[in-house]
Amino acid sequence: MKAVIQRVRHTTLRVNGELIAEIEGGLAVYLGVAPSDTEKNAAAMAKKIAALRIFEDEQGKMNLSVRDVQGEVLLISQFTLFGDATHGNRPSFIGAARPETARPLYERTARLLEEEGVPVRTGVFGADMKIEQYNDGPVTILYEC
Numbered sequence: 001m002k003a004v005i006q007r008v009r010h011t012t013l014r015v016n017g018e019l020i021a022e023i024e025g026g027l028a029v030y031l032g033v034a035p036s037d038t039e040k041n042a043a044a045m046a047k048k049i050a051a052l053r054i055f056e057d058e059q060g061k062m063n064l065s066v067r068d069v070q071g072e073v074l075l076i077s078q079f080t081l082f083g084d085a086t087h088g089n090r091p092s093f094i095g096a097a098r099p100e101t102a103r104p105l106y107e108r109t110a111r112l113l114e115e116e117g118v119p120v121r122t123g124v125f126g127a128d129m130k131i132e133q134y135n136d137g138p139v140t141i142l143y144e145c
Contacts, residue, residue, distance in 0.1 A: 026072040
C-alpha cells in the first residue's frame with residue numbers, strides 16, 4: 001500500500017457535482033493498493049495514519065496525531081499512486097491492484113481507522129472525484145507498507 005497523507009484544514013469531495021464527503025481539520029489520505037497487499041497492510045496503514053504525529057502541540061512542535069487533535073480523515077482511493085512513467089510519457093498502472101482486490105482493502109483500511117478512534121469519511125471507489133483541499137502547513141507525508 002502507498003499513501004499520500006496531507007494535513008488539511010478543510011477538504012470536500014464531490015462526484016457529479018454532489019457533495020459526498022467533507023472534513024474540517026484532519027488528514028486527506030490518498031490510498032493506493034498493490035496486487036500483493038493484504039489485510040496486514042491495511043492494519044499497518046490504519047495504525048500509522050491514526051498515530052502519525054504531524055499536528056503541532058502548544059510549543060509548535062509536530063507532536064500530536066489526528067486522534068490527539070480530534071481530527072477526521074478523508075480516505076480517497078487512488079490507483080494512480082502506482083503509476084510508472086519511467087518508460088515513455090504515458091504511465092503504466094500495472095502496479096496497482098485490480099478493483100476486486102483494491103476495494104475490499106480500501107474499505108477495510110477505513111474500518112480499521114475508525115477502530116483506532118478516528119472518524120473517517122470516504123470517497124467513491126472508482127469514481128471521477130473532484131476534491132478541494134485547504135492544506136495546512138503544507139505538511140505532506142509519503143508512506144508505504
